[in-house]
Amino acid sequence: MIHATIKSKIGEDISILFRPDNHPWHYLCECGMASDLTVKEIQNLNAIFISHLHIDHFINFDNILRLQLGIGRKVVVCGPKGIASQIQSKIKAYTWNLIESNSVTYEIREIISEKEVHIFDLFPPNWDLIPRGIQNASSLFSNEAFEVQYTLLDHGTPSIAYLFKEFDKVNIDLSGSPFEGGKWVRNLKSAFEDKANIPIDVNGEVHPSIKLFHLLKTIKGFRMGVIMDHATSLENHAKISTLFQNADQVFIESYYKNSDAEFAKLNHHSYAQKSGEIMAKLNVKQAIPVHFSRRYETTEITQLLNEFNKALGFR
Numbered sequence: 001m002i003h004a005t006i007k008s009k010i011g012e013d014i015s016i017l018f019r020p021d022n023h024p025w026h027y028l029c030e031c032g033m034a035s036d037l038t039v040k041e042i043q044n045l046n047a048i049f050i051s052h053l054h055i056d057h058f059i060n061f062d063n064i065l066r067l068q069l070g071i072g073r074k075v076v077v078c079g080p081k082g083i084a085s086q087i088q089s090k091i092k093a094y095t096w097n098l099i100e101s102n103s104v105t106y107e108i109r110e111i112i113s114e115k116e117v118h119i120f121d122l123f124p125p126n127w128d129l130i131p132r133g134i135q136n137a138s139s140l141f142s143n144e145a146f147e148v149q150y151t152l153l154d155h156g157t158p159s160i161a162y163l164f165k166e167f168d169k170v171n172i173d174l175s176g177s178p179f180e181g182g183k184w185v186r187n188l189k190s191a192f193e194d195k196a197n198i199p200i201d202v203n204g205e206v207h208p209s210i211k212l213f214h215l216l217k218t219i220k221g222f223r224m225g226v227i228m229d230h231a232t233s234l235e236n237h238a239k240i241s242t243l244f245q246n247a248d249q250v251f252i253e254s255y256y257k258n259s260d261a262e263f264a265k266l267n268h269h270s271y272a273q274k275s276g277e278i279m280a281k282l283n284v285k286q287a288i289p290v291h292f293s294r295r296y297e298t299t300e301i302t303q304l305l306n307e308f309n310k311a312l313g314f315r
């Protein structure tokens with residue numbers, strides 16, 4: 001399970017924090033203003049994922065940088081083409097004569113296309129961008145708990161939608177069986193993953209692995225998506241459909257209410273009905289509309305949420 005929390009209040013820009021079960025680090029999507037984000041959470045970030053660099057998605061990076069000074073380790077930042085020099089420009093706006101070189105390091109993973117990611121290191125006191133090579137999309141980010149896939153949507157500028165995919169797990173259920181647990185469980189699990197029929201020593205009694213496979217159950221990894229600013233074009237919806245079909249949870253921008261669809265078109269944004277419809281079509285288990293125009297008052301946001309839910313199928 002991945003636990004995600006919206007850290008921006010209504011009326012603020014967008015920022016979503018998440019953490020997988022039994023995992024030491026936090027992760028952040030978007031750096032909009034987020035007054036619910038704590039110092040401890042910011043200092044515990046292992047990676048930050050940014051869709052695009054409009055001010056409402058990037059302004060809080062300065063605050064995050066301020067609070068990460070002194071953590072003494074690397075933080076990964078993934079984002080669109082240009083993000084490396086844009087982060088560097090933000091940092092270079094300050095004076096750094098008193099900083100230690102191991103205070104904090106950023107590894108920027110700049111998403112150039114659906115296939116290509118450019119890597120840069122950035123560290124004090126000079127904050128020069130050091131190119132570290134080119135990677136495939138498939139290795140954008142992964143660790144022992146999850147991996148990340150992405151697609152580039154059009155928002156007048158590329159806007160990256162991210163899918164965070166926990167790995168599937170194999171669990172054993174010994175209730176109702178004559179066996180007790182032990183080291184053999186691990187051997188059985190690896191035989192299961194390799195689809196291998198090998199002898200398994202179950203606490204002194206040998207059984208062929210295929211006779212024990214019925215004790216195992218594959219638990220599908222949780223799939224959580226973040227789809228930020230995007231036009232409601234057929235091309236964008238086709239890309240969203242490819243990546244987020246049957247996802248467990250998706251946060252999707254619904255910047256405008258239906259009556260402002262003209263503004264949505266003008267500003268390459270989505271609106272309540274279109275965001276709700278695409279989530280319904282993809283059979284997303286929990287679709288959460290986020291990132292509403294700041295000019296809306298509470299009643300208008302309620303109206304927007306009703307429009308989203310109606311399109312989702314709740315009437």
Ligand SMILES: [Zn+2]
Pocket residue numbers: 052054155229
């Ligand atoms: Zn935007």
Ligand SMILES: [Zn+2]
Pocket residue numbers: 054056057229291
């Ligand atoms: Zn935005």
